[in-house]
Amino acid sequence: MPTVQIKFPHNAPVPSTLTLVEGNRLRVKIEAVAKTYKLGARIDAPSILAAQPPAHNARADSWQFDFVAQQPGLTKLSIVAVQGTGLSVMPAAITVQVEKSNSLPAESTTEGMLARLFLAESVSPGDTSLAWNLDNVKTGMQWMRRVIENRLKSGKPEDFMARGATSVEDIVMADDRGSVQFHGFNVYPKLGPDIAKNLRDYVDNANNGLHPKRKAYLDFVQAALDVATGAVPPDPTPTGLFAWRTAKSSSPGADFIQHAALARNMFYTHARLRKRD
Known part of the structure; x- marks a missing residue:
């Protein structure tokens, strides 16, 4: 009995279980199929995973199948011979989980602004220059939120280019004649092309069930969402965090005292100002 293997376009064999995200497209192929066979796809729940008509390359004796993940759920996919007998297709069934x-959050919301800021200011799973650690990255985001909260409640927002600040937005968008506190966010919701592209890539990778680092990107995005939408976290210092900069950058000023480096950012307390919880 002839046996053929379902493969991805890059020739890796397709496993018997797959996770996709709604909107994902799945393309697979089967090669070296004798001309006596005609192949077709069978799906238990086509409302979850929809099949496109297969494409047959008669010259190469190959078949290409395209599927679209339509809504969350669990289904089984099989590719079978609908003409001809005795052909074994491996795997015989593929369990597909669609998430x-x-x-x-919307750009117009405080949560949306904070989530984007935390992602833009944190090291991503795609950075190969260090061992990416979710716990450290999320803690760093929590410290960033404390910095913003402490600045807002400091009684001296003018020390951070935000004279008269009454909101988180005022702190994040602080701008003194072109000198800004948070790179690229002084004209929020407009963002520079590099920042905007990175944010799109992070979310796209989190929503790509076939991306090799999908789990890490999903955790990365979820960490930013959790910190942006949750309660203000406790301050790790007795006096309060008031700044952060990329590690190895110069100090933000003489009044700032290094607290700790975390996930490629250096965090600072302040010589005069104190948190007001």
């Missing part, structure tokens, strides 16, 4: 897609 709900993730998105950032």
